[in-house]
Amino acid sequence: MRQIIFVHGEKGGVGKSTLATVLVELAPSRPAIAECDRTAPDVARRYRSSGYMGLDVPLLSNDAPIDILTDLMGVLGDVSEDLIVVNLPSAAGLVVNQYAELISEVSVAIKRELVVAYVVGAGADSVRSAMDCARDGLANFAQRRVAILNGYFGSEARSRWTKEADRVWRGTVGEMPGLPLRVSDHVRRVDAPLGAIADGSVVGLQPLERIILRNWLRDCAPIADAVYG
Amino acid sequence: MHDDARSRLLDLAADPKLRTERARIRALRPEIEAARAAGRTWREIEDALGVARSTLFAALRGVRGKGAAPPANVDKVEKVAEVVAASFEEAQPLGEMVRKSKIKRWGE
Numbered sequence: 630m631r632q633i634i635f636v637h638g639e640k641g642g643v644g645k646s647t648l649a650t651v652l653v654e655l656a657p658s659r660p661a662i663a664e665c666d667r668t669a670p671d672v673a674r675r676y677r678s679s680g681y682m683g684l685d686v687p688l689l690s691n692d693a694p695i696d697i698l699t700d701l702m703g704v705l706g707d708v709s710e711d712l713i714v715v716n717l718p719s720a721a722g723l724v725v726n727q728y729a730e731l732i733s734e735v736s737v738a739i740k741r742e743l744v745v746a747y748v749v750g751a752g753a754d755s756v757r758s759a760m761d762c763a764r765d766g767l768a769n770f771a772q773r774r775v776a777i778l779n780g781y782f783g784s785e786a787r788s789r790w791t792k793e794a795d796r797v798w799r800g801t802v803g804e805m806p807g808l809p810l811r812v813s814d815h816v817r818r819v820d821a822p823l824g825a826i827a828d829g830s831v832v833g834l835q836p837l838e839r840i841i842l843r844n845w846l847r848d849c850a851p852i853a854d855a856v857y858g
Numbered sequence: 859m860h861d862d863a864r865s866r867l868l869d870l871a872a873d874p875k876l877r878t879e880r881a882r883i884r885a886l887r888p889e890i891e892a893a894r895a896a897g898r899t900w901r902e903i904e905d906a907l908g909v910a911r912s913t914l915f916a917a918l919r920g921v922r923g924k925g926a927a928p929p930a931n932v933d934k935v936e937k938v939a940e941v942v943a944a945s946f947e948e949a950q951p952l953g954e955m956v957r958k959s960k961i962k963r964w965g966e
Contacts, residue, residue: 699912
């Protein structure tokens, strides 16, 4: 199944880039990457030099978002990879939701399943944003929608996700395990694919930290399964 | 079509009810559809009107904002998708599109 996966979430710091990285690592085939976060291009930084097909997308710039989105969807129409992971910056959530119908139409035209992977952080407003996205945002138009509760915040995200949120979301709900702070801090400093850091082919982590990272990636597999189907 | 279309667009621009470029393009919809039916490509139409393709598409499709209802039926979506797919087929080669756009491929 050819897919375009939007890693969404209107709050900053909820773990969108982390999830995008996980989805790149655990994809069933090598995905293309569209990095839309210009202020913190964490995914591009990690995979740019590793042979991935990637795009830098100035979604939030002086240009009209509709122009950039139209360009983006046109360019993505010619991407040969079966999977495309789109990493959105937090402030782009409203823009993407506003043009959700257009994105949906173009996804059909370029024969790709539209997937929304929505990261939910600790606050109640993060859950509300996910519900808004499901009601009339991009998730409303997605063929597959997966809400990911970030376990980095302990049980906070899970406890905020109510039955009403479940009902409104109408999709899969998964949980991304938390990576211990010490390891995530070290990982953040190394500009290399997570898999390469975990298997030791890139220097940066202590042996025990590498094991923790490997186990964490393994524990994230159910999320990738839910997204890629 | 070129001069006619552009002068019609300028005429419409003078109409206070059609203040935005998108509204003016929408007012030209019959002519645009006629041009398409006559075999004109989207590129010829955008050149004739002197507007960007993104503006043209957004205007014709009447992109709706947050809170708008989802599409009424699948047929409509598929019909629009066919139009968009056809326009992609007629679009300029990808390399040129990437150069003109602000989206950069890694390694460029």
